[in-house]
Amino acid sequence: MSTDAIVLLKEDHKEMRRLFKAFQDAEEGPASKRKQLVGQIIEALTVHTYLENEVMYPEVRKLLPDLEDDILESYEEHHVADLLCAELFTMDAEDEHFNAKTTVLIENVLHHVEEEEQEWFPKVREALGRKQLQEIGERMIELRDGAPRKPTDPKALKKSLHAVTA
Ligand SMILES: [Fe+2]
Numbered sequence: 001m002s003t004d005a006i007v008l009l010k011e012d013h014k015e016m017r018r019l020f021k022a023f024q025d026a027e028e029g030p031a032s033k034r035k036q037l038v039g040q041i042i043e044a045l046t047v048h049t050y051l052e053n054e055v056m057y058p059e060v061r062k063l064l065p066d067l068e069d070d071i072l073e074s075y076e077e078h079h080v081a082d083l084l085c086a087e088l089f090t091m092d093a094e095d096e097h098f099n100a101k102t103t104v105l106i107e108n109v110l111h112h113v114e115e116e117e118q119e120w121f122p123k124v125r126e127a128l129g130r131k132q133l134q135e136i137g138e139r140m141i142e143l144r145d146g147a148p149r150k151p152t153d154p155k156a157l158k159k160s161l162h163a164v165t166a
């Protein structure tokens with residue numbers, strides 16, 4: 001199994017795309033199914049966001065100052081997704097806002113993931129060596145088990161609160 005940071009993050013993105021597709025297929029279906037899928041989406045996003053916020057973004061920012069604007073924009077995009085996830089987490093799937101909010105979350109995350117994969121991950125790949133990307137990936141693997149899985153976890157809240165109060 002690869003420990004390359006970009007490979008690992010792209011695997012997460014792939015799983016997210018799969019869950020998004022599953023939600024879109026279930027959009028007209030029973031509330032219980034939609035609630036379950038959104039729960040899985042929120043969990044996947046909470047873990048992924050934590051790993052990017054704690055490891056990938058600060059590391060890239062430190063090593064590649066030219067990408068600072070991309071990183072700052074990424075934090076803001078994650079922040080918008082965090083707010084939507086926090087709202088969806090407590091929302092009843094019967095609520096008329098549930099599907100619309102999930103659709104906006106999916107659109108936002110897909111846009112963000114495209115920017116990572118198309119625009120700045122390739123620059124990171126070019127600038128950093130294989131060894132450096134593996135070290136970053138290894139740190140993400142270490143943190144993964146203890147990563148927050150719910151938006152209400154203090155570890156997940158810390159970053160979202162910081163973004164609005166800083
Ligand atoms: Fe991201």
Ligand SMILES: [Fe+2]
Binds near residue numbers: 009013048052113116
């Ligand atoms: Fe990502």
